[in-house]
Amino acid sequence: MMSVQQMVTVDGLQVPIEGERNLLELIRKAGIDLPTFCYHSELSVYGACRMCVVEIEGRGVIASCTVEPQPGMVVRTNTEKLRAIRRTIIELLLANHDRDCTTCSKNGGCKLQDLARRFGVTRVRFGQSDEMRPLDESTPAIVRDPNKCILCGDCVRVCSEVQGVGILDFAYRGSYSMVTPAFGKNLADVDCVQCGQCASVCPTAAITIHSSTDDVWKAIHDPKKKVVAQVAPAVRVALGEEFGHAPGWAEPGKVVAALKRIGFDLVFDTSFTADLTVVEETAEFLERFASGSLERLPQFTSCCPAWVKYVEQYHPEYLGNLSSCKSPQQMFGSLARTYLSRELDIEPEDMYVVSVMPCTAKKFEATRKEFAPDGRPDVDAVMTTQELARMIREAGIEFDDLTVEAFDLPLGMATGAGMIFGNTGGVAEAVLRAASDILEPDKSAGVGNSKKLVFEAVRGAEGVKEATLTLGGHEVRLAVAHSLGAAAEVLERIKSGEASYDLIEVMACPGGCIGGAGQPNPSHLEVRKKRAKALYDVDTMQMLRKAHDNPFVKQLYDRFLGKPLGDASHGLLHTEYGTRRRIEGEDIKFSLEEVDGRVDVGVCVGTCCYLHGSYDLLRGLMDRVNEAGLDDKVNLHATFCFENCEHSPNIQVGGEIVSAVREEDIDRIFKEKILSRLQDQ
Amino acid sequence: MTAVRAAQRKFERVNEIIEKHGRDQSSLVPILQEVQAEYRYLPEEILTYIATAMSLSVATVFGVATFYAQFSLEPKGKYVVRVCDGTACHVRQSMPVYEAVRSKLGLVDGKFTTPDLMFTVETVSCLGACGLAPVMTINDEVHGKMTPEAACIIIDTLLEREGEK
Numbered sequence: 145m146m147s148v149q150q151m152v153t154v155d156g157l158q159v160p161i162e163g164e165r166n167l168l169e170l171i172r173k174a175g176i177d178l179p180t181f182c183y184h185s186e187l188s189v190y191g192a193c194r195m196c197v198v199e200i201e202g203r204g205v206i207a208s209c210t211v212e213p214q215p216g217m218v219v220r221t222n223t224e225k226l227r228a229i230r231r232t233i234i235e236l237l238l239a240n241h242d243r244d245c246t247t248c249s250k251n252g253g254c255k256l257q258d259l260a261r262r263f264g265v266t267r268v269r270f271g272q273s274d275e276m277r278p279l280d281e282s283t284p285a286i287v288r289d290p291n292k293c294i295l296c297g298d299c300v301r302v303c304s305e306v307q308g309v310g311i312l313d314f315a316y317r318g319s320y321s322m323v324t325p326a327f328g329k330n331l332a333d334v335d336c337v338q339c340g341q342c343a344s345v346c347p348t349a350a351i352t353i354h355s356s357t358d359d360v361w362k363a364i365h366d367p368k369k370k371v372v373a374q375v376a377p378a379v380r381v382a383l384g385e386e387f388g389h390a391p392g393w394a395e396p397g398k399v400v401a402a403l404k405r406i407g408f409d410l411v412f413d414t415s416f417t418a419d420l421t422v423v424e425e426t427a428e429f430l431e432r433f434a435s436g437s438l439e440r441l442p443q444f445t446s447c448c449p450a451w452v453k454y455v456e457q458y459h460p461e462y463l464g465n466l467s468s469c470k471s472p473q474q475m476f477g478s479l480a481r482t483y484l485s486r487e488l489d490i491e492p493e494d495m496y497v498v499s500v501m502p503c504t505a506k507k508f509e510a511t512r513k514e515f516a517p518d519g520r521p522d523v524d525a526v527m528t529t530q531e532l533a534r535m536i537r538e539a540g541i542e543f544d545d546l547t548v549e550a551f552d553l554p555l556g557m558a559t560g561a562g563m564i565f566g567n568t569g570g571v572a573e574a575v576l577r578a579a580s581d582i583l584e585p586d587k588s589a590g591v592g593n594s595k596k597l598v599f600e601a602v603r604g605a606e607g608v609k610e611a612t613l614t615l616g617g618h619e620v621r622l623a624v625a626h627s628l629g630a631a632a633e634v635l636e637r638i639k640s641g642e643a644s645y646d647l648i649e650v651m652a653c654p655g656g657c658i659g660g661a662g663q664p665n666p667s668h669l670e671v672r673k674k675r676a677k678a679l680y681d682v683d684t685m686q687m688l689r690k691a692h693d694n695p696f697v698k699q700l701y702d703r704f705l706g707k708p709l710g711d712a713s714h715g716l717l718h719t720e721y722g723t724r725r726r727i728e729g730e731d732i733k734f735s736l737e738e739v740d741g742r743v744d745v746g747v748c749v750g751t752c753c754y755l756h757g758s759y760d761l762l763r764g765l766m767d768r769v770n771e772a773g774l775d776d777k778v779n780l781h782a783t784f785c786f787e788n789c790e791h792s793p794n795i796q797v798g799g800e801i802v803s804a805v806r807e808e809d810i811d812r813i814f815k816e817k818i819l820s821r822l823q824d825q
Numbered sequence: 826m827t828a829v830r831a832a833q834r835k836f837e838r839v840n841e842i843i844e845k846h847g848r849d850q851s852s853l854v855p856i857l858q859e860v861q862a863e864y865r866y867l868p869e870e871i872l873t874y875i876a877t878a879m880s881l882s883v884a885t886v887f888g889v890a891t892f893y894a895q896f897s898l899e900p901k902g903k904y905v906v907r908v909c910d911g912t913a914c915h916v917r918q919s920m921p922v923y924e925a926v927r928s929k930l931g932l933v934d935g936k937f938t939t940p941d942l943m944f945t946v947e948t949v950s951c952l953g954a955c956g957l958a959p960v961m962t963i964n965d966e967v968h969g970k971m972t973p974e975a976a977c978i979i980i981d982t983l984l985e986r987e988g989e990k
Contacts (some may be wrong), residue, residue, distance in 0.1 A: 177884035310882030315891040326876075326883035327869055327898075334883070355964060580892050728884060732870045754877050775829040780979065783838065 150215035159217065163394035166209040171193035174324040176221055179259050181347050182296035183209045185668060186654070187305055187536045192298050196443035197229055205229065212300040227263070230675075234260050241348070242291035244325050248349050249287075253665065255347030256294060264677070277322075280512050282332035284511050285504040286355055287344055290322055293350035298321060299342035306630035309454070311336045316729065325351070326727065335726040337628070339652045340504030340661025353504050353662060356410045356525045357535055363496040363524070372405050372484070373477045376406070376414040377655040378502035378566030379529045381718065382680040385664040385671075386533035387543040392674030394682060397548025402536050403500070404549055410488075414499070415558030417479065418471040418565040418574070420700070421447065422691035424717055425469045426578040429647060442623075442638070442645040446533050447471045449509035450652035452721055454628050459635055460723040460789035461753060462468065468718040469637070473499050473506055474515050477522025477556065478716040483704045492796065499526045502566070502660030503622060505652065514719050528662025552615060554696050558681030560597075561691040566674045568626035568656035569602035569609060572649040574600070576613065576622075577690045583616030603680070604746065605673060608634055610643075623643045627654050725785040726750065732782035742776070743821045746796040747781040757807065758793035764810040766793075769818075777822055797821070838863050839871060840878075848879045853889055857896055866897045902938050902945035904983060908971075909960040913953030919959035923948060925973030926961075929980050943987060944980075 150161045155501075164170040166189065171178050181193035191210040201218040205225065218556055220226070225299055237256060262315045284797065300323055304310040309791070311334055317323050325334040343351040351614065363369050383402075384393035403411045432440045446452055448466040455462055470478065472478035481492045499506060502525075509515065510523040528536075536543055546718065551557070561577055564570035580596040602622065602816045603613035606628035611622045623645045631650045635645040653659045655672035678714070685687060704711045731746065747762040748755075769778045779815040786794045791803035797817040805813065829972025842859045845900040846852035853901075856875060857969040861867050867890050877885040890896045923946070927933075930944050954960045961976055968979060 303884075304882065310884055313884035313888040315884075317890045317892045324884070324887075326873070326887040362836075427962065530928065600956065727873060729873055730868075730870045732836060732868075732874065734829050749874055749877065751877050763837065770833075779827075780833075782870075782874070785871070 148631075152215070154220045155220060156476075162215055167198065167200075167211040167217070167219065170213045171198070171208060171219070171221055171412055177249050178208060178221055179262065180209065181255060181259075181294060184298060184345060187301040187345075189296065190301065193294075193296050193424060194233055195230055195287055197225060197226055199223055217648040222458045223265070224781045228607065230259075231263050231265055233264055235268045235270060237294045238265070238268045238422075240273050241294065241443075242276070243272070244290070249352050249355065250292075250349035256347060261615075275707075280330045281354070282330035283336070283338055283354070283508060285338040285507040286331055286340055287352050287354050288331065288335075289350055289352070290324070291350075292348045293323055294348055295321055295323065296346065296347060298345040299351055302345050304343045304379065306627050306629055307337070307339060307341060308627075308632045309337060309458075310337070313340060314576065317594050324520065325730070329728065331603045333728040335455040335724075337450040337457070338505045338508045339628070339654065341629050341653065342601070343504065344661040344663075344665065344667055353509060353530065355531055355534075356507070356527045357531050357538075359525045360498055360527060360535070363498070366496075368494060369496045370409045370490045370494055371407065372480060373408045373498045373500055374414045374417070374473065375399055375403070375481075375500045375551075376502055376657060376662060377418065377563045377679060377682075378675070379500050379532070380676045381503065381566070381658060381682070382529050382663045383533060386530070387536075388432075390674070391671040392678040394678040395548065396682070397550065398543065398546050398640075399500075399532075400551055401546040401549040402532070402541055402543060403511050403670070405541050405546070406535055408498070409551045411549075412476065412555040413474055413558050413562075414472045414556045415562030415565065416694070416696065417598050418447075418562035418789045419558055419691035419694045419697050420475055421469050421472050421565075422561050422574045423673060423697060423708050424693075424713060425467050426575050426582070428467055428469065428589060429680045430579060430582065431709065433618070440512070441465070442621075442648045445465055445649045446717070446721075447565065447571055448505070448651045448657075449503070450505035451628070451631065451650045453508070453724070454530050454652065456721055456724045456752075457726050460792075461791055462635070463721055463723065466721060468720065470515070470717055470719050471506075471509065471597060472562075473523060474719070476555065477510070477515060479700075481522055482716060484555060486704075494519075496524050497522065498527070498757055501526055501531050501655045502529050502663045503653070504528065504661045506662075514721070529661075530662055530664060533664070547744070550562065550637050554699065557694065557696045558686075559691055559694045560686035560689035562694075563686065564628065566657040567603070568658060569604070569653050570598075570646065571625045571651075571680070572602045572622055572624050573599045574614075574691055575647065576620075578692055579620070579694065580613075580615050581690060581692065583618065588609070603650070605669065605676075610645075618646065622647050622649075625650045626656050626659075628652050677824045691798070723785075723787045723789040725787055727784065729784060733782065734780055742779040743818055744796075744798050745818060746786075747780070748784065748786055748792070748794045748796075749782045750789070750792075751786040752789040753793035756793040757793075760807055761793060761795060761805055761810060764807060765814065768810065769815040772819075774818075774822070777817060835863050836871075843875065843878050850879065850881055853879065853881070853886065854893070857886075861896060866900045868900075869898065872898075876974050881904075881986070891941055894896040900938060900942055902943050904963050905948045905964045906944060907949040908946070908976075909952045909954075909958070909962075910948040910951075911955065912959075913955035914951075914959040919948075919971075921973050922959055922961060922971045926976050926980060929977050944983075951963050983986065 151158045154171055179195045182190045191207045194207055195203050196208045199220045274277050275650050277290040300312050303312050311325050312323050343353050363371050380396040380399050381394040400411045431445050432443050476726050479498045485492045507526040510521055510526045510748045561574035576599050601626045608623040613620050623634050625634045657665050658675040659672045681746050749758050786801055788794050795802045857876050872886050873883055876883040910919050926946050930939050952960050958973045960969045961971045
């Protein structure tokens with residue numbers, strides 16, 4: 145017996161309904177590339193841009209992304225009316241758009257430009273808005289240009305739905321509508337983690353990646369400088385897309401060759417320092433695990449700078465759980481200025497270190513003060529996969545004609561473990577490969593054995609993956625999360641007591657680094673799956689697939705570092721992170737005039753302190769001050785952050801921070817800190 | 826001293842208002858309305874606090890507060906003067922009334938509130954009193970059939986009253 149296939153008629157063709165969530169997906173399946181600005185398969189349906197309008201018999205003109213396919217629907221996608229509507233929409237968008245296309249960084253890759261061309265919009269009947277709004281270039285990673293924004297809301301949705309952060313939202317209304325961080329502040333003044341996913345989905349140049357290529361060219365053209373590159377694993381499986389290859393096409397040798405032709409003196413592999421990270425992080429994990437200390441477990445990975453910043457700003461209570469290992473990028477930076485300069489006899493100050501990364505947050509990470517000993521950053525410039533492609537084009541290099549070249553030594557040889565770092569689950573798998581070797585020494589297993597190499601449980605595109613493994617008789621509970629929204633879910637489960645883990649890997653971008661915002665566009669699920677497979681394939685091809693089997697890692701320990709977690713490692717490869725203020729702004733003052741000689745008392749009502757009951761502390765102090773009639777002697781105010789969130793709630797009395805205050809401490813603090821200060825005056 | 830207590834009291838009210846409405850995001854608009862009634866505007870730091878207390882992103886709270894014309898992120902004067910510029914009032918010369926009040930109060934260059942926080946002067950789209958056009962309201966008091974001269978006399982009266990205090 146055959147079941148009757150349910151059909152929709154699209155432009156006269158019979159198209160079966162196969163679980164498509166909306167008519168737009170069904171129409172695209174039928175081979176019609178219906179245009180959209182605001183539709184993303186991984187985000188909620190917004191229905192704002194109206195480019196995907198169709199005519200449905202009996203229902204009129206309707207945005208196809210908002211309609212569920214129903215059997216028997218008769219749909220037309222290309223009529224005189226629809227053409228006129230689409231053209232008018234584009235014209236209206238262009239009227240509000242800064243149309244300096246030739247000098248725009250998105251020139252050639254802009255969806256608005258592309259659709260204007262596709263629909264033959266050669267003139268705009270409406271007047272041009274001439275009011276120019278200022279750019280936001282406050283962060284090293286992201287540039288916001290409100291003059292290019294078409295209000296599709298893609299960035300707003302990716303930031304809140306995927307990342308759970310919600311830095312951007314619509315503000316104002318009508319012709320004044322704009323997408324902005326709170327109070328029109330710059331991104332650097334709010335709690336943006338600089339993951340760049342907003343730039344990745346932006347159809348125009350309203351949000352773009354801050355380009356470092358000019359700085360890099362300058363260094364390359366400076367004869368005194370030895371320009372050294374490190375290339376992240378995810379770059380090699382995506383760069384080809386910029387030159388017409390299908391996603392998943394991987395040729396690391398061409399990446400090296402291109403960098404050499406551009407003028408880099410030496411090209412190394414970040415996968416090498418990823419191997420090193422595995423060795424250090426596994427040692428750290430086993431130490432924490434053996435200590436059994438609940439405060440130190442779970443251990444969170446710390447390779448992802450957006451995740452680290454997220455913990456600093458949103459979950460400082462877990463700062464102690466972050467692995468103290470620097471990320472592979474920053475381990476490379478420290479080693480370049482020390483070990484490498486010694487081994488290759490290059491003066492550290494003549495060395496210009498460039499990272500090629502799939503990531504925008506790496507640009508931010510390189511500027512962190514923790515990674516600039518003596519004031520100069522270990523990594524001088526970070527460029528994305530997209531920026532490398534631009535440099536290759538600018539230099540006129542025919543990418544496909546390049547003859548492959550090998551990475552330079554000693555920081556250019558990596559095992560499969562270091563390669564899979566670019567995939568979600570990759571860091572966890574690399575650590576598991578090492579930990580299982582240490583906890584279950586297998587005499588029969590020599591170098592390159594295939595035992596305990598593949599840990600399927602941590603692979604795949606699911607947002608949160610969990611596994612419990614038995615290693616050397618111990619149960620190790622793992623969680624792997626990609627996207628910050630998924631990470632927040634894991635934290636929620638830990639907090640509610642619903643789950644507990646020993647090791648948690650977090651990468652902020654969907655799919656891990658292979659889905660980073662610096663990768664070629666588009667970067668949707670299907671593309672990410674192919675890039676991920678390519679990285680696993682690269683891993684399978686390696687003779688060595690466990691980080692500690694890397695002979696150059698061994699050599700590095702023999703010649704320079706000593707042992708994992710040793711003194712040299714501690715100084716060069718490990719770091720500490722601290723809390724950061726989330727939003728810049730004023731305190732809530734309870735008096736207008738400033739009077740000298742008053743005792744200043746600030747009570748933090750920022751998120752962490754608020755959740756730990758700081759409002760009750762504030763009220764308690766208000767009552768004590770009022771009862772004692774000291775309103776004019778004590779300047780009590782509510783403030784937003786003392787950057788001490790892991791010890792919340794915090795109170796500041798005349799410059800001194802009192803932490804972890806409870807309600808029963810109020811009397812004591814009032815007496816000992818406030819009254820005694822007044823008596824001293 | 827009383828000013829300090831009043832400020833503390835206002836802040837306590839913010840908490841009472843949030844408690845009363847609950848922390849569901851659908852309560853945001855009524856919360857903002859009541860908080861604005863307390864402060865006469867929505868100070869940035871209070872909006873940040875409301876977002877914190879309601880587990881909303883600050884950008885979202887800012888978005889809602891700027892979307893509705895009823896909310897103001899700038900301090901408003903004790904007297905809010907609204908001159909109607911709907912169609913009926915406009916054709917009956919409401920703009921000269923508006924300009925006269927502004928110049929009387931020395932408001933120039935995109936300023937809508939006097940530095941002493943006494944007066945805020947705005948236009949409004951329609952007050953629904955077209956029969957009295959042009960219409961001006963001061964807080965909740967309606968003045969119909971305005972002329973620039975009449976409007977200035979009303980402002981003068983208020984200025985005198987405030988001067989006597």
